[in-house]
Amino acid sequence: MLTHSSATMASSTRLVAYSVVLAALAVALSPLSIPTGIAKVSPSQHFINVIAGALVGPWWGLAVAAITSLVRNAIGLGTPLAFPGSIFGVVLAGLAYRHTRNIYFTAVGEIIGTGLIGASVGALLVAPYLMGKQIALTVLILPFLLSSIAGAILGIVGLRILRRLGYLR
Numbered sequence: 261m262l263t264h265s266s267a268t269m270a271s272s273t274r275l276v277a278y279s280v281v282l283a284a285l286a287v288a289l290s291p292l293s294i295p296t297g298i299a300k301v302s303p304s305q306h307f308i309n310v311i312a313g314a315l316v317g318p319w320w321g322l323a324v325a326a327i328t329s330l331v332r333n334a335i336g337l338g339t340p341l342a343f344p345g346s347i348f349g350v351v352l353a354g355l356a357y358r359h360t361r362n363i364y365f366t367a368v369g370e371i372i373g374t375g376l377i378g379a380s381v382g383a384l385l386v387a388p389y390l391m392g393k394q395i396a397l398t399v400l401i402l403p404f405l406l407s408s409i410a411g412a413i414l415g416i417v418g419l420r421i422l423r424r425l426g427y428l429r
Contacts, residue, residue: 266339267314271419279320282312286328290337294407301403302332305342306411309350310370314363314428318354325350340390341400344381349374353415361429363419376404 284427289304305328312321325346332338352373357366388393422428 271391275287275320278402279312279324282308282316283324283327283331286324287331287337289329289336290332293337293365294403301407302338303407303414305346306349306370306374306408307414307418308411309346309374310353310363310367310412310415311422313350313353313355313369314357315422316354317358318351319330321350321354322347336428340386341382342377344386345374345404345407348377348380348381352377363369363416363423366419367416370412370415371405371408374408375401378408379404 286305286308287323289308292304293302303416305325308328309321311323312324316324324366326343329338329342329346332342333340349370350373351354352369353366354369356369360366380397382404383395383397384398419428
């Protein structure tokens with residue numbers, strides 16, 4: 261019989277394990293990106309964001325996105341735009357799933373978080389201050405939206421499979 265503390269520890273261990281696997285998968289899929297000017301859009305990251313948002317929640321998902329962005333940048337598969345292009349989407353996806361348990365709202369959270377908020381932060385803060393480049397907001401919104409929509413669709417498929425297998429509650 262599991263005590264409360266051992267059940268909590270098992271739950272924490274599961275969150276860590278899922279998060280590590282999701283971050284590793286996101287990095288492994290990183291070469292499947294599309295260069296669009298100064299950004300590299302990665303539908304696979306948005307797929308992972310939707311899965312992470314539902315499977316590990318917004319805050320563990322944030323850790324997955326941040327670690328993935330760090331590793332992608334370190335190995336030359338990403339740009340600093342990977343940070344706003346992933347962290348806002350996974351947090352909104354996770355919050356949407358936490359409050360609704362609806363996989364479609366989870367996907368919409370990813371699209372809004374990445375396609376609108378992430379693109380805005382990327383164009384207004386990251387590009388000029390971290391990359392030394394001025395970029396029009398409209399230049400990032402379209403590729404970020406397209407990438408997040410493609411990834412969100414894949415994420416819906418993935419979540420449906422995970423739900424059918426009993427990994428989502």
